[in-house]
Each structure stands twice: as C-alpha cells, then as structure tokens.
Amino acid sequence: MxxxxxxxxxxxxxxxxxxxxxxxxxxxxxxxxxxxxxxxxxxxxxxxxxxxxxxxxxxxxxxxxxxxxxxxxxxxxxxxxxxxxxxxTYADRGTLEDRLSGGALTVDEALGLMRDICQGVSVLHSIGVVHRDLKPSNVLFCSRPEGGERVMVADLGIARSTDHLSGLTLPAGSPGYQAPEQLYFDGAPDARADVHGLGALTYHMLTGRVPAKPEQRVPPSALRPEVPEAVDAAVMRALDPGREARWPDAAAYAAALSSSTAVPSASWKPQVQLSGGEAQGLSSGGEAHMRPSEKGRRRVIAGGAAAVVAAAAVTVVAVNLAQSPDQPGGTRAAASTPPASGSTSRWLRNGSDIPGQYRELIVQAGTYCQEPGLSPALIAAMLKAESGYDPGLSDPVKDEYGISRWTPSVLWYWQPGGLQSPKPVPPFSPELSILSMGRFLCTLGPRVADLPGDPALKLAALYRSGVDPLKRAGGIPERWRDYTEKVSRYMRDYRPD
Known part of the structure; x- marks a missing residue:
C-alpha cells in the first residue's frame, strides 16, 4: 500500500x-x-x-x-x-545498528552507552515490563536541544507485562540476542531475558561481533585485549545460558559494569583472579554520571557518543552477591560501623552548630565507605553550605528541596533501590537526603581520586558539578572554588578536637 x-x-x-x-x-x-x-x-x-x-x-x-x-x-x-x-520521538541521529556497521566501539564508549541503555530498560522493569527484543536496531539516538544526544530504547512490539508472562508465552526475540528460554513456548521470559539481550549488546559493541553460541563463546577480552577482566565477568554472567545465573535485572547488570567487583557466572571464570586493589583500578570508562544540583544536580552527557543519565546512577541497586541489597559498588562492607546513639563525638565536634537530630545520619553518610576525603565532617560542612541544615528547604525555581538540595529526578537514582523504588516526592526526609549523599560520593568518588587537590574538597566539588567538569578542569573547577572554600571553613569547625 x-x-x-x-x-x-x-x-x-x-x-x-x-x-x-x-x-x-x-x-x-x-x-x-x-x-x-x-x-x-x-x-x-x-x-x-x-x-x-x-x-x-x-x-x-x-x-x-x-x-x-x-x-x-x-x-x-x-x-x-x-x-x-x-x-x-524522532531519532534524528540514527540507531546503534548504524554505528556498529563501522565495527566495534571504543571500550569507554561501549560501556557508557550500555549503562544508558540499561537505565532505559530499568524503567521498563520498574513498571513490570520485559522488552524481549533488545538489539542494535532498537537503540536510537536523538539530539538534545542544549547539544549532545540522548539514547532511547525503542520497539516494544513484543514486550510483555510480567503479570502476563506465563507458560503460554510465545517464542520471541532476535537471533544472537535472545535468551535461550525465549526459544520455547513455555519459556515465560522475565527481566533476566532482557539481561541476556543487554549482555549481547555489550559484547557486540566491545568486539564488533554478535556473541557466538554458548559452547563456542569466548569472553570479550579474547577478541579485544583491552577489555578489563571485571567487565568480562559482568558480560559473561549476563550471557549465561542458565537464567538463574544471570544478573537479576538491568539495574543490577549496569551496576556490575560500574563495579570493580563484578561476580562471574558459575559457567565462566576469569583466567586471573584480581586483588582488591587491581579490581578497583578496573572501574570501566565512560564518565557518565549524575550531577546533584541545578548548577550541578541535573543529568549530563555521558562519555562517548551518548547519553542521558549516568550509568553509575543505578549502582545503588543490589549488584554484588557479596554485598547487602542497599550497598553501592564501593567498599561499604569495610566502612565504619554506624554509630550508636551518643557516640558521634568521635567524628564530629561537640558544641558545634550541627543539629543534634542529624548527627547520627551525618556520621552514617560520612562513613558509608572508605573513600579518601569522605568523613562526617565533610558531610556536615556540605549540608551547612547547601541548606544551613534546613530540612524544609524548597527552591522550585531550581527544582531543589530538602536539607541536601536534591532534585527529585536525580534523588530517584541515588535513593535506596534506585529506579526500582518509587520516585521521591518533596518534601524529602533528612534521612533519605543525607544517606543518599553518602551513596553518591562513594559511587562517583573513585572517578576523581586521581585528580590533584584535597580529596575532601574534590568530593564537595563533585557533588556540585559531577565527574566530567572536574576531569576537564584537572581538579576543582574555578566556578566551585568559593563553594569548596566555604566547605573547608565549615569542616575545620566540625572536626573533633
């Protein structure tokens, strides 16, 4: 016609x-x-x-x-x-299929794009929908008015709500990307089928090839030696033929790509086991991240060709079998034990203007992980600089609220459970606001650790600006020097005697 x-x-x-x-x-x-x-x-x-x-x-x-x-x-x-x-939406910049026609992407670009794609699929999983047909032609790119581009997951023609996935679910998907259970009438694919598709997409972007059959498959690094072994582990677990062995959903997979402790599947092991320090050095590239303020709390463009939101944003979801469900991809297990009531004087000066009802929350956030520069005094100083400890702060013009000045759409990613939890609506509780600061700094702090400058003040600038501005400036950007100097003064007042 x-x-x-x-x-x-x-x-x-x-x-x-x-x-x-x-x-x-x-x-x-x-x-x-x-x-x-x-x-x-x-x-x-x-x-x-x-x-x-x-x-x-x-x-x-x-x-x-x-x-x-x-x-x-x-x-x-x-x-x-x-x-x-x-x-x-009109995708004026084409598809991932178009881009892969020229061969594999850079490792940083592939991982940055994949985290963005995972975020889109995570939205579907959060409303109980399984895509079932993730492939390069269903990943689109659209220009952003302010410059750059955003990634969009498309084509839900065979998507199903999980409450309708039953033993009568028909075979679906595209060869090379579909999970093994999608080949059968009684496959009843769930979110783990999409994890397989995401793993296949990652493999294709990293190597330029669609994954081979499981018995013939080799890890990405066998075809592309610069792929970190931790990424190998995350991808191969996503592609495991047994869905019970895969990451449970797209958010967990994205977090694994951002984590330095990706857990291999039962059917594949890296040839060399990494020490904790070596694994920490393998945090994957693509400086996609979330910025927490109006002048630095909104979404920014990820490294590589794409981007909407930070892939690291989903690292607040459970990802590592050795971590508890609310840990980020950092070293929470090794962090200080949350303080008992009345014990905060170990971290915060008595007699300071820090409100007593927030001291324990501040200590929890400041000891959330063992990131250099992170401390309860830093968290307290940042809260003082952000809101003056006002839990009812409301700035609709900047879309910032609460004691930590979170923007709702950004806090959504850093709250416990990330996108899997309901989107937070102001007013935000001090508990949610303060503890989410710890998650943010522990997840993104390692990305600026190698830059020059005071570690604590780099974290303060990171909270304001995000990763990319610090990297471009080679340290704390000039525009945030006044802010970090204020934080520095407050820290001196809050450190214990």
Whole structure:
C-alpha cells in the first residue's frame, strides 16, 4: 500500500524504517513545528485483532513508562483506511545498528552507552515490563536541544507485562540476542531475558561481533585485549545460558559494569583472579554520571557518543552477591560501623552548630565507605553550605528541596533501590537526603581520586558539578572554588578536637 500523505495533523515526509508488522515515517507536526516519527501498522496486519491490539499495547506501554530513556509516544490515531498509528520521538541521529556497521566501539564508549541503555530498560522493569527484543536496531539516538544526544530504547512490539508472562508465552526475540528460554513456548521470559539481550549488546559493541553460541563463546577480552577482566565477568554472567545465573535485572547488570567487583557466572571464570586493589583500578570508562544540583544536580552527557543519565546512577541497586541489597559498588562492607546513639563525638565536634537530630545520619553518610576525603565532617560542612541544615528547604525555581538540595529526578537514582523504588516526592526526609549523599560520593568518588587537590574538597566539588567538569578542569573547577572554600571553613569547625 502506498504511503499516506497525512496521519491526522502530521504531514508525512518520508519512509525511514520498515519492520515485519509496521512502517515508520518521518513526519512534521505543523502545529508545534517539530519533526516526529509516525509508526503505522501494515495493512495486512491491521485487520488482525490480536496484532492490532499488540500494536496499540506498545503505544500504551511507552506512554505508561513516559521516560526520556525510551522513545516517547505523543499521540495515537487511525488513518482513513483504518490502519492505526502512533506518534513518537524522532531519532534524528540514527540507531546503534548504524554505528556498529563501522565495527566495534571504543571500550569507554561501549560501556557508557550500555549503562544508558540499561537505565532505559530499568524503567521498563520498574513498571513490570520485559522488552524481549533488545538489539542494535532498537537503540536510537536523538539530539538534545542544549547539544549532545540522548539514547532511547525503542520497539516494544513484543514486550510483555510480567503479570502476563506465563507458560503460554510465545517464542520471541532476535537471533544472537535472545535468551535461550525465549526459544520455547513455555519459556515465560522475565527481566533476566532482557539481561541476556543487554549482555549481547555489550559484547557486540566491545568486539564488533554478535556473541557466538554458548559452547563456542569466548569472553570479550579474547577478541579485544583491552577489555578489563571485571567487565568480562559482568558480560559473561549476563550471557549465561542458565537464567538463574544471570544478573537479576538491568539495574543490577549496569551496576556490575560500574563495579570493580563484578561476580562471574558459575559457567565462566576469569583466567586471573584480581586483588582488591587491581579490581578497583578496573572501574570501566565512560564518565557518565549524575550531577546533584541545578548548577550541578541535573543529568549530563555521558562519555562517548551518548547519553542521558549516568550509568553509575543505578549502582545503588543490589549488584554484588557479596554485598547487602542497599550497598553501592564501593567498599561499604569495610566502612565504619554506624554509630550508636551518643557516640558521634568521635567524628564530629561537640558544641558545634550541627543539629543534634542529624548527627547520627551525618556520621552514617560520612562513613558509608572508605573513600579518601569522605568523613562526617565533610558531610556536615556540605549540608551547612547547601541548606544551613534546613530540612524544609524548597527552591522550585531550581527544582531543589530538602536539607541536601536534591532534585527529585536525580534523588530517584541515588535513593535506596534506585529506579526500582518509587520516585521521591518533596518534601524529602533528612534521612533519605543525607544517606543518599553518602551513596553518591562513594559511587562517583573513585572517578576523581586521581585528580590533584584535597580529596575532601574534590568530593564537595563533585557533588556540585559531577565527574566530567572536574576531569576537564584537572581538579576543582574555578566556578566551585568559593563553594569548596566555604566547605573547608565549615569542616575545620566540625572536626573533633
């Protein structure tokens, strides 16, 4: 059937993609003066109630997720000939498939992109949806108005809600990426099927090849020696044929890629076991991260070609079998024991202006891990500089709230459970706000540890600006010097005698 010239108010300009069930067109919204993509169900399928229902369900799922990490749906409608369509984000920078046509990506770019992709899939998992068809053509790139680009996961045509995944689930997925259980009628794939797809995508980006069959598969470093062994371990566990051995969901896999202690699957072991210090040095590249303030608490572009939010942001979710469910990817197990009531004088000066009701929380956050520079005095000084200890702080203009001045969409990633927990709504409790600071600093602190400068003040600047600005400046950026000097003065007041 010929292409329509119009779909509702959207003027069709050209065909940009054809799939088994639908075609996608570049169109223009004359009312809002912007390009959009219009997905139209093929005529031969439009008369099949089950296929038509699945097509509309894709639009509903995307709308329900309503995330910039996924292709967003703006409108639905029906052509004059009865074919349904929906209107979505136009990916003006193509697909991951396009980029892989030129071969493997750099290691940093591959890992940075994968963490962004994982975040999108994590959104689906958080609402009980399994994608089931993760592959390069379903990863899209879209320009950002302020520059750079963002990554979007697309095509939920065969996605299923987990409450509908049963023994009658039909085979689905694409060869090379689909999990073994997706080959069977009774596979009932869950989030671990998507983990397999994510592992296959990572493998492809790192090596330029789709993973071979399990019995013929070698770790990425066998094809690309510069791939860290810890990344090998995370990827090979994601690709384990037995789903019980894989990472439990996309968030856990992303955290494993950011963790220096990725746990291998039972069916594959790295050839050399890493010491703790060596593993710490293998934190993967791609400086994707979250910034916590309006001047530094919003999402920033990740290293490499992509980015929306920090991949490290999901490291607050349980990832390591040796860690407790609320640990970041750092060294929480070796950190100080949370203080007993009345014992905070070991870390904080008595008689200072630190409110008594927050002292224990401050000590917990300041001893969350053994990151150089992190201390209760630093946390207290930052709280003083951020809010003056005001738990009711509200700054709608900057979208910052609470004692730690969190932006809701950013705190969502650093709260216990990350995206798997409900998005926090102001007012934020001091407990949530303060403890999440410890998570943030413990996760991202190692990324600036090698830069010159006072370790504590680098962490304070990190909380304001994020990783990339510090790396570009070779230390604390000039714009944050006044802030860090203020923090330094407060720290002197708060350190115990």
């Amino acid at each position: 010929t292409a329509p010239s119009q779909a509702g108010r959207y003027r069709i300009e050209q065909l940009i993609g054809v799939g088994g069930f639908a075609s996608v067109y570049l169109a223009h919204d004359d009312e809002l003066r912007s390009p959009v993509a219009v997905k139209i169900l093929a005529d031969n399928w439009a008369r099949q109630p089950d296929v038509r229902g699945r097509f509309l369900q894709e639009a509903r799922l995307l709308r329900r997720a309503d995330s910039h990490l996924l292709v967003q749906v703006f409108d639905v409608g029906e052509l004059d000939d009865g074919r349904p369509y929906f209107v979505m």
